[in-house]
Amino acid sequence: MRSLARRITQLLALPAPPRTLHEPDLALLLTLLALAAFGLVMVFSASVGSDTSYAIRHAIWLTLGAVAAVVTTALDYRVWRRLAVPALLAAVALLLVVLVPGIGDTRLGAQRWIDLGPLSFQPSEVAKLALVLYLASWLASKGDGIRRFGHGVVPFVVLLGALVGLTILQPDLGTSMILVFVGFAMFFAAGAAVSHFALLGASGMAAALVLALGASYRRERLLVFLSSDQELFDPNGLFRTLGWQIAQARLAFGGGGWFGVGLGAGRQKFQWLPHAHNDAIFAVIGEELGVIGCSVVLLLFLLFAWRGLSVARRAPDRFGALLAVGITSWIVGQALVNVGGITSTLPFTGIPLPFVSYGGSALVSSLLATGILLSVSRATLPRGAEQPVERPARVPVGRHPSLTPALRSFGRERRRRSTPRGGRLPR
Numbered sequence: 001m002r003s004l005a006r007r008i009t010q011l012l013a014l015p016a017p018p019r020t021l022h023e024p025d026l027a028l029l030l031t032l033l034a035l036a037a038f039g040l041v042m043v044f045s046a047s048v049g050s051d052t053s054y055a056i057r058h059a060i061w062l063t064l065g066a067v068a069a070v071v072t073t074a075l076d077y078r079v080w081r082r083l084a085v086p087a088l089l090a091a092v093a094l095l096l097v098v099l100v101p102g103i104g105d106t107r108l109g110a111q112r113w114i115d116l117g118p119l120s121f122q123p124s125e126v127a128k129l130a131l132v133l134y135l136a137s138w139l140a141s142k143g144d145g146i147r148r149f150g151h152g153v154v155p156f157v158v159l160l161g162a163l164v165g166l167t168i169l170q171p172d173l174g175t176s177m178i179l180v181f182v183g184f185a186m187f188f189a190a191g192a193a194v195s196h197f198a199l200l201g202a203s204g205m206a207a208a209l210v211l212a213l214g215a216s217y218r219r220e221r222l223l224v225f226l227s228s229d230q231e232l233f234d235p236n237g238l239f240r241t242l243g244w245q246i247a248q249a250r251l252a253f254g255g256g257g258w259f260g261v262g263l264g265a266g267r268q269k270f271q272w273l274p275h276a277h278n279d280a281i282f283a284v285i286g287e288e289l290g291v292i293g294c295s296v297v298l299l300l301f302l303l304f305a306w307r308g309l310s311v312a313r314r315a316p317d318r319f320g321a322l323l324a325v326g327i328t329s330w331i332v333g334q335a336l337v338n339v340g341g342i343t344s345t346l347p348f349t350g351i352p353l354p355f356v357s358y359g360g361s362a363l364v365s366s367l368l369a370t371g372i373l374l375s376v377s378r379a380t381l382p383r384g385a386e387q388p389v390e391r392p393a394r395v396p397v398g399r400h401p402s403l404t405p406a407l408r409s410f411g412r413e414r415r416r417r418s419t420p421r422g423g424r425l426p427r
Contacts, residue, residue: 065367072371091130094123132326174349260290
């Protein structure tokens with residue numbers, strides 16, 4: 001694996017690493033392993049009684065994702081800076097192709113998948129990774145230029161708006177929210193002006209409200225979020241429409257109590273809770289493992305956020321720091337949206353819980369991205385030597401510490417050659 005990573009680095013003509021690499025962040029690696037193993041167990045438990053093939057397919061995708069994570073961990077993360085533009089172009093092309101009738105596969109009223117026979121994938125998952133890679137490269141090259149409206153805000157809005165717009169057309173509001181969250185997090189971490197960031201935040205909230213009210217099913221989901229238990233469980237109201245899944249999730253959480261009914265002993269997953277192995281797997285955790293199990297999952301994602309931001313703070317360069325911020329905000333933000341939706345803390349959007357929900361392209365892309373994060377952690381500076389994300393100030397060439405002795409000797413030699421034997425300079 002190391003020889004493969006070295007060969008890829010040589011093909012892309014990358015310079016030698018700036019410092020000796022060390023082992024990846026152990027706490028981050030253990031957190032990833034815990035979430036992946038826990039997800040495999042819960043997908044098997046959630047699919048019992050419905051379709052156990054979900055667990056088998058999840059194990060296959062998990063294996064493929066693990067291989068991808070091992071490769072990206074061993075690979076020099078700076079390779080991805082060379083691939084940022086091709087990745088973005090490929091993501092835009094796939095987002096356009098999936099909208100073509102006959103190519104994009106429609107499921108549950110959404111045209112989000114490209115079916116390749118035995119395999120199918122979502123281009124929106126590729127778009128998440130492409131956005132992180134391109135923004136990290138672009139923002140790292142801009143430096144303080146992103147604080148200027150025309151050079152920073154306008155290109156950022158055009159790029160993010162294009163990806164979000166293509167995702168909305170599928171339609172996929174949940175992934176669009178994640179793209180916006182990741183983009184804003186990276187833009188803020190790169191040093192955007194507070195006034196510009198506030199303007200973008202207000203504009204984004206207004207756009208989200210317009211989109212939420214622009215389609216009937218989104219208005220119903222918003223109505224479900226704002227409804228009381230009495231309105232939600234009304235047999236003649238929301239209980240028979242989009243409120244069914246949230247109502248069954250609340251029953252699952254209520255039946256679990258503090259310690260749950262036991263792993264595999266949940267009842268709501270048996271033809272009652274839709275998509276129990278995927279979007280609603282946190283409700284299965286709540287019923288079978290109770291508040292304790294849900295708290296453990298949330299603590300694992302909190303630990304992931306802490307270690308990911310720690311990697312960003314100690315990254316050796318600006319590109320690595322922004323990569324770490326983007327990947328961490330992607331994984332943790334998506335987890336918060338999933339948990340918030342199924343617990344009625346946020347409007348339900350139907351996106352998977354990273355590493356835990358059943359998934360194919362979502363699971364592989366998340367593991368691949370986390371492998372890149374682990375690669376950045378292999379090059380981090382030691383504790384106490386944190387570098388700021390901002391671009392360091394330019395040092396005049398004549399005052400550069402490493403060049404000063406050479407320039408001085410060059411100046412002395414030049415003066416010797418141009419000075420007459422009498423020791424006076426010519427007038």
